[in-house]
Amino acid sequence: MKDFDYIILGGGCAGLSLAYELDINKKLNDKTLAIVETRDSYKRDKTWSFWKVLDHSFEDCVIKSWENFSVNSKIGSVEINNKEYPYQTIDSGLFYNKILDQLKKNKNIQFFQSSDQLNLNNSIIFNSIPSKNSNLSNLWQHFKGIEIETPRDIFDDEIFNLMDFDCDQKNNVHFFYTLPFSKNKALIETTWLSNMKDETLNDYDTQLEKYIKETLKINNYKINYQEEGAIPLFYPLNKTEKNKINIGSAGGMTRLSTGYTFLNIQEHSKFIKNNIEKIENLKIYHIGKKYQFLDKIFLNVVKNNPDKMPKIFFDMFKGSSKTVIKFLSNKSNILEDLSVILKMPKLIFIKELFTK
Numbered sequence: 092m093k094d095f096d097y098i099i100l101g102g103g104c105a106g107l108s109l110a111y112e113l114d115i116n117k118k119l120n121d122k123t124l125a126i127v128e129t130r131d132s133y134k135r136d137k138t139w140s141f142w143k144v145l146d147h148s149f150e151d152c153v154i155k156s157w158e159n160f161s162v163n164s165k166i167g168s169v170e171i172n173n174k175e176y177p178y179q180t181i182d183s184g185l186f187y188n189k190i191l192d193q194l195k196k197n198k199n200i201q202f203f204q205s206s207d208q209l210n211l212n213n214s215i216i217f218n219s220i221p222s223k224n225s226n227l228s229n230l231w232q233h234f235k236g237i238e239i240e241t242p243r244d245i246f247d248d249e250i251f252n253l254m255d256f257d258c259d260q261k262n263n264v265h266f267f268y269t270l271p272f273s274k275n276k277a278l279i280e281t282t283w284l285s286n287m288k289d290e291t292l293n294d295y296d297t298q299l300e301k302y303i304k305e306t307l308k309i310n311n312y313k314i315n316y317q318e319e320g321a322i323p324l325f326y327p328l329n330k331t332e333k334n335k336i337n338i339g340s341a342g343g344m345t346r347l348s349t350g351y352t353f354l355n356i357q358e359h360s361k362f363i364k365n366n367i368e369k370i371e372n373l374k375i376y377h378i379g380k381k382y383q384f385l386d387k388i389f390l391n392v393v394k395n396n397p398d399k400m401p402k403i404f405f406d407m408f409k410g411s412s413k414t415v416i417k418f419l420s421n422k423s424n425i426l427e428d429l430s431v432i433l434k435m436p437k438l439i440f441i442k443e444l445f446t447k
């Protein structure tokens with residue numbers, strides 16, 4: 092059995108972000124770290140996007156940044172401009188390479204494909220492997236995205252489309268999301284909020300093809316890359332033990348109303364780095380309680396009133412974009428929270444406040 096000071100279970104976004112943060116801040120010069128990751132090799136598998144409300148260590152992995160976005164629904168379209176908080180997209184392939192290049196220089200860090208040879212009792216464990224248990228009535232954000240390339244310049248790459256609700260909702264919440272990386276390349280995603288019981292929602296390829304041909308009016312394109320995923324919109328059941336701290340999605344770093352996780356992972360990594368010497372004795376780090384409370388009501392509204400959601404999202408983005416962006420990125424103050432809440436249909440939200 093091998094002994095390490097720290098063990099990270101799962102070398103994905105959260106595991107590698109934490110290892111990187113510890114390494115570049117010299118917390119691993121005289122401590123050892125084992126990273127347990129099942130995959131054989133790393134390649135681009137996710138495209139992480141977020142409003143840049145705080146500085147992070149991965150500017151060199153950003154493939155595109157926008158100051159404008161739009162939201163479409165059957166009742167119209169809003170265009171939103173925000174220079175203060177640009178929306179950034181990170182290529183996970185660049186992110187993995189950057190971190191792995193850095194970590195391999197440190198002899199105190201070793202990778203393993205399983206924890207069989209490791210002594211798990213004498214280490215501080217950071218776990219990012221999600222627990223398997225989930226309640227089937229819970230909501231998920233599930234999606235497929237394809238990066239397409241067209242022979243001619245078609246896209247306006249100054250503006251991305253955050254949500255296009257002008258599509259079949261099938262009694263759930265459904266929208267398309269388009270990120271134009273250049274004038275002839277864009278990631279187009281079909282996204283659902285549902286409990287994943289209805290299998291007819293999963294014909295993602297047909298949905299994407301129809302949207303690209305009929306709505307975007309693009310007939311000639313090739314697919315360069317694809318990604319598929321399901322983000323749980325409920326808190327994981329991973330237990331926190333004395334020597335085991337959950338991180339990433341397993342550690343509740345996903346904002347339940349939006350699925351945004353990347354920047355929360357970066358903040359959590361910095362928190363652990365700053366407190367690594369006493370981390371076992373600190374309270375569990377979590378996304379602010381007020382967001383947990385408001386997101387719970389919001390998800391009840393999604394569950395019970397999916398048909399109202401396109402208008403709710405549409406109304407939310409009308410007016411001050413800065414306020415909504417800060418709210419969705421968990422950086423809003425109480426006045427900003429109120430201004431977002433006041434845009435919501437009061438009766439529906441009050442009713443859901445009392446739904447269990």
Ligand SMILES: Cc1cc2nc3c(=O)[nH]c(=O)nc-3n(C[C@H](O)[C@H](O)[C@H](O)COP(=O)(O)OP(=O)(O)OC[C@H]3O[C@@H](n4cnc5c(N)ncnc54)[C@H](O)[C@@H]3O)c2cc1C
Pocket residue numbers: 100101102103104105106127128129130136137138139140141204205219220221318319320321322338339340341350351352353354356
């Ligand atoms: C396709 C996709 C796109 C997303 N896009 C965005 C986005 O745009 N913006 C945003 O903020 N969030 C996004 N998310 C949500 C979130 O940021 C990501 O899921 C992020 O990868 C979460 O990091 P994590 O470390 O918790 O999980 P992961 O990155 O999935 O890492 C977990 C790691 O554990 C490994 N593992 C699993 N089981 C074992 C085991 N038994 N032993 C050892 N290793 C194991 C896996 O191989 C994986 O590498 C997206 C999620 C997906 C799936």
